[in-house]
Amino acid sequence: MTHTTRTTHEVIDRYNAAFRLHDPTLLEDLISDECVIEDTGPAPEGARHDGGRACLARWSQLAGSTDLEFSPEPADILGDLAVAPWILRWGTGEDDCVRGVNLIRVRDGRIVEARGYVKSS
Template sequence: MAAETAGTREVLDRYNDAFRLHDPGLLTDLIADDCVIEDSGPAPDGVRREGGEACLARWSELAGNRALRFTPERAEIHGDLAVQPWVLTWGDGDEDRLRGVNLLRIRGGRIVEARGYVKAS
């Protein structure tokens, strides 16, 4: 279990770095061919993307967007599951930020599933 947790942490750290550093290239070998993403929006159910290419395209678009500032908070790792809270900022006002969490399932050194949730009023 300790090796699995370490592998999950390593993948999560590289994933977060791609968004923090605006470097989509860091995502290339982190996404499984059968990856599934469930985005946080649009409400109420978000958009589901299936397959490594679709997931890479979506995350690359977000990671490369320099107008967004992604700040990961302290994550919890439970075997192959990472619970990653974050803050997304796109301006200087209080209304220009959003808090959320990603649940990422990581197997064999690749992300196989990701679900995003946001706090909303």
Template sequence: MTELIDPISRETEEIMRRFNDAFLQHDPAALAGLVAEDCVIENTTPAPDGARQVGRAACLAVWQGLAARTDASFTLEEVFVAGERATIRWRYRWGEEAGQSVRGVNLMRTRDGLIVEAMGYVKGA
């Protein structure tokens, strides 16, 4: 990441670092302190709009389930932070073959030190 100046961007950067580390280290418990009560996820599937999860419990269930999977992994490609917003580009792999992965992006928003919104998109045919 580039050098950040404003305190809100610094806070968002730290939240995104902790969020991404939970997936990279397969540590679902690390997500518990990052999610706001009114968090909303628009997931990548099913097409065309993705499933919508509303509330801390529903969002944690999705993310903790992904973070717990030791048979799959995320690779970070880029994280960009601007104020309360972050963009995370990633690749998700569930096997060794090229066809067993997908590239995507999450558009994230934070407020008061917690994640309040995550909109996921994937490359598709």
């Protein structure tokens, strides 16, 4: 049986589905052991998460939260890099949301790096 590596587009689709569906199990084999996340907060640098376990724990916490509504927008795929914009909502008020973008690098069908940025007032 031949092993097929996921494309960057396939990885991003599954990553987004994990957050939209609140199903962190979809993330389990998408994250490389060498993964590094630079989170959107706290400002100005954001928290850094090193290693596959730390990255999976962070994203699983967010993806599993039914208090959050994640709405991905179409991503631009540039080889191994995805520029993936999104909207995150945590309530029903006009100000209960933020727009952001993740820069996600994929290698051998797994996420190796993600940097998150948000718009601020």
